[in-house]
Amino acid sequence: EVGPTIAWYQDFLRYYFLTVESNAEGSMSRRFAVLVLLLCMFVVLVVLLRRGRVPGVASGPAWRLIGTTAVGLLLLTFTPTKWAVQFGVFAGLAGLLGAVTAFAFARIGLHSRRNLTLYVTALLFVLAWATSGVNGWFDVNNYGVPWYDIPPVVASHPVTSMFLTLSILTGLLGAWYHFRMDYAGHTEVKDNRRNRVLASTPLLVVASIMVIGEVASLAKGVVFRYPLYTTGKANLAAITSGLTSCAMADDVLAEPDPNAGMLRPAPGQRFGPDGPLGGLDPVGFKPDGVGDDLRSYPVVTKPGVVNSDASPNKPNATMSDSAGTAGGRGPVGVNGSHAALPFGLDPARTPVMGSYGENSLAATAASAWYQLPPRTPDRPLVVVSAAGAIWSYKEDGTFTYGQSLKLQWGVTRPDGSTQPLNEVQPIDVGPEPAWRNLRFPLAWAPPEANVARIVAYDPNLSSEQWFAFTPPRVPVLQTLQQLLGSRTPVLMDVATAANFPCQRPFAEHLGVAELPDYRIMPEHKQTAASSNGWQAGEAGGPFLFTQAMMYTSTVATYLRGDWHRDWGSVEQYHRLVPAAKAPDAAVVPGVTIVPGWSRKGPIRALP
Template identity: 40%
Template sequence: MADTETGPLTSSPVVGKAVRNGNHRTARIIAIVAGLLGAAMAIATPLLPVEQTTAELNWPQDGVLQSVDAPLIGYVATDLTITVPCQAAAGLVGPQNAGRTVLVSTVPKQAPKAIDRGLLIERVDNNLLVIVRNTPVVSAPLSQVLGPDCRELTFTAHADKVTGEFVGLTQGPNDEDPGAPLRGERGGYDFRPQIVGVFTDLSGRAPPGLQFSATVDSRYSTTPTLLKTLVMLLGVVLTAVALGALHVLDTADGMRHRRLLPARWWRVKPLDGLVTAVLVWWHFVGANTADDGYILTMARVSEHAGYMANYYRWFGTPEAPFGWYYDLLALWAQVSTTSAWVRLPTLVMGVLCWALISREVIPRLGHTVKTSPAAAWTAAGLFLAFWLPLNNGLRPEPIIALGILLTWCSVERGVATSRLLPVAIAIIIGALTLFSGPTGIAAVGALLVAVGPLKTIVARHVSQFGYLALLAPILAAATVTVILVFRDQTLASEIQASSFKSAIGPSLSWFDEHIRYERLFTLSPDGSVARRFAVLTLLLALAVSVAMTLRKGRIPGTAAGPSRRIVGITIISFLVMMFTPTKWTHHFGVFAGLAGSLGALAAVAVTAAAMRSRRNRSMFAAAVLFVMALSFATVNGWWYVSNFGVPWSNAFPEWRFGFSTILLGLAVLALLAAAWYHFSGRDTSPEAGGRLQWRRIIQSPLAIATWLLVMFEVVSLTLAMTDQYPAWSNGRSNLEALTGKTCGLADDVMVEQDINAGLLQPVGVPVGEALGAGTDRGFGPNGIPTDVSADPVMDQPGSANFADTPADSGLETDGEAGTEGGTTARAGVNGSRARLPYGLDPARTPVLGSWRSGTQQTAALRSAWYRLPPRDSDSEPPLLAVAAAYGLDPARTPVLGSWRSGTQQTAALRSAWYRLPPRDSDSEPPLLAVAAA
């Protein structure tokens, strides 16, 4: 009886072990097969076929001659074919058709530079001329075109040549080839015309045989075939199976599974609430990034284009391989396009970044970092110092910053548990981060630090399972993101798009990285107080952490491995950033998570426990003060409309004295204190013993500096909102969106639909004589230079692309709405021949100027009185915007100018609205004299 009862007891462990070994053998086979097949499916995805959507633009529509707008994102068609019956030109001859000149064109004839960019088949001096990109192709006298011999005019355009022929007509005796068909051809250059539509001066029914057919360049409008779809699905499933098998192999060590998120994760501390509150408030009042407008437009256009097309720089080429984040944004924007809504994922990413820093990064850096209030406050301050000025928009830097942290945390979990699955997940997250945007290359550092731990963990398991079973799932994880990148594109199309982007530019080399740092020291939003402080402080924290690690092997009180990996990721990220094709300071936003993590290390490195020398701590305080002084030696500028109302937006911050001067003086005092400690012999170690928590915080200069800058930024943008109110501001617009007012700036923009209809009329004086009716000394109708273009400025390297870079390489003049000047053949209402900007009608707008060739002289002008339009008694008093320059009383008139020492830059100015005095109901309408030049 006893033997029978004890038999099963002694055999049960053997059976359990046999079952586990069988499970591991099966998992080993699955890991190898699924991992290799999953990787093969992913690698094959870019090579599999896709279905291309083709489109044609055909005209006329419904047999009616009517102009249509059809702008192409690619500007030109793949090919163009036009057939026009010769008799259609009859609509261009005769006195009744004197104003009709265009038979067919691809651009409106009145558009600026229409003849330089488009195709026009038009009447010129009794000839019918075919001209494309200001190059004549073929022409014939209208008398012959309307004769019995001419059947039709044909025109074809391809990338290598364009041809035009009058079918039925021959060359005359004085032509190059008498008797040959009247035909013209142009090649050696891409003469294909820009197409923004099909336009004609004719009307009525379309004659038989009239045809315009353009093949739209839709090479990137592709969808996956059934084969490619099945391969992609199978690749994702096999990768998931391989990772599941890898998890089974991980459990062979018999260790108990650890919780993914410990209970402390959900414990909210006061610092967490403060950081979240700052992020939420900044989400509404803070400044956006410079690229938000065109990124949102790209996302909205993608729904109809079929792919994420970058129309802004690269003529509609796809954003892939960096477009998957924008695709998510496109889905998000379908709900609403208000700023507060489309940027909501950015806010969530900011909160998640801080959660990872405070709950995953800081505890892994060691007990001293975990328990140090100075470390936590410095981490929060430095994280916010990066996030607020750099990551409050739609650019991919926020998700890259989050991805770098997630990758590092996954690597550290794998190291701590000796498991390969977290490392494989880290590789997936790192690859997704890499393909979030060009600056995602910073994620390479987070992947490289996984190489060492991966080798160690594999070495522990290789004897039991072999290399292939362990590495095949990791290979599948490393390649699975290829499926996401090439889901609707091919390798050939991506190579073509990348080469096109490199050719167009900007595409700077790695050795041009200095341009990014040069911009950091310009007086512009790229080099503003906030951005300069964030980057310089990170470099200071990195320098201190590296110095302490090299001197002592590790920072006292920190975990050596995680601390070195954080420092290593930061250094590698700075190095690989050199290989991004553009060099803007907003790319530094990818360091937001790393900055907070490194700030915690630096705060511990300079505590009294780690750095016992009072001299050295004083020198560090001096370095922090010097960084602050250098940061405040610039403008408090923000991009575009976010700059409205911001204090010191175009000047160095100051109050009685410049902030930079005060901070520099404090830095000198800190250096003097360091010298006193060194020479007085008082550079002794501090006494042991605890201190009050608040005293430990205030003795961390990095924490104080970062939070002062965060307060400065938040207060600046909050004051911008309150000072601007009730006028428009970024903050007011975002807060009003919560109440249902979602039109943003559009509600506050006043549009003058007809600028000529709003001109004031003079009282008792003809329009042509009104400007000089009062005082006219030295002014004349043609006292204006023929060229009033803005002064040429040197374009900064990397800020332009090939398509808009002038031939003289670097110099450009900016002019909009016809402000470049010039003369016209017909005189205006007061005899002036000056070309007017903004669509002003010379027949209704008098012009006077005091310019003359040679030495300039003082001049004076006073206009006649102008009558204001009547207003309703229940309406607000009318508002009038006045722009004037020179000749005003300096004691009563503020003056602004755009001149600066050194290289001049293009500038623009528009005044505020001025309120007119109220008038009595029984009086005449008020009169106002306006002098402007």
């Protein structure tokens, strides 16, 4: 069974997903659209039932509009998935209902101040309910957008509370108009063009508030993050540069060969038997101090995540790791380590030091000094591949608990001595405890710095508080567009495809799939919660043939200038049988007549 498959009588889950906090499916833009659709449908239906027609509108088309919307909502209950994004099919009908509603109140809203006030109350309540959701968008579209993870706040006051207060006040005003009718009688407004225009504008004003707020928030993200990547920046580049813009592929930087950027120890230094990485006298750090199981911790997501095969009515925990980062044993390394190395690092050239298994004393190590290359735009980072629990700070100042791994800058004097300069904490985008690339921007280095070394300190004796590291490297980076080009067949996850317009999806013809050379994945949480589920071989996804015919390795990548960002990852496929020894399939097309009731057996091999 390919899931999720949810029964028709559980369609209420679709509406429930609109209320889930911190979820793009429950963002304020989606809440507003659905709530306005339902409100306008209710208003037009009440007017038709009470008056028989909307003044100035033919009754036949108005009734068909209501019927089409109602039948559409009914048919939507039979879809096997219940994602809120599917409400998008009503975009055209919602616009028509909004137009009819505005026209109706331009005609009948003047007859009763109470009804017009209650209409405004309902619209303000819709705004209050909508703005109780996050200003969130799907995947990378969140970059730089304010309130992408919280409900909007202005001057420390929730926007939803402001609109709710206005809604209550107009509701009280509507109640006053209602009770006043008993003795005032006449509550109509003079029927002239000015008043008709005013009566028809509440929906326009409310919709304008929402649209202007959304566009302004997206524009703010583009302006304040520039020149860092945003969807708006990519769109502007596409308009101004035409076909030469490749969106995210122009801003994702990749290491074509991580071994080429490995730094060399400065000459004239002494170090122990563990080599330059261990330094002169390491304590507790050793070449085999790496855990065998480096699988990252489970990712917990809320209900309603699109393109997910998880349970629709409870939080879901899933696990995912990029290829080659989850640990294991590998060939004996240059300093005797048996750890399997990630990102294409060559064990014959890459030593490893780690504190795993040290449970009696504080582990310390200071590597030898490594020479820094000249500063060039294509080499903006010092990178250290590491695993385990490492102390780091996020961009917003919050920290991730772990043990201390720092990079210390230094300067080599003409007399051969080395003067230590300041130390810096790494940028660590996770996930722990898997292998990942710690980033140290060279912009952090003092201008005179020409060497650097790793300073490691692990005083925690807990079995979970350890870390391992490899030597620093300053790789020459190239854009993903330069690495992949536009002809290489690529498996692009649904969350990333729109951001890589220049990359070619692998082909499929007559039921035969082309083998991709690379896979582009979203950030870690999205990959675990969505991508690895719907693409799984058990569900008939493309992993069925990629995992059977190829193995993978992870390409080290970074988002230009946005070093704190987990933008996603890239995996390279390697064929188990070389292409020269496995020629393309020869497909002979033909026609076979098969009765619809025939069943020769399952398409999947059974155990």
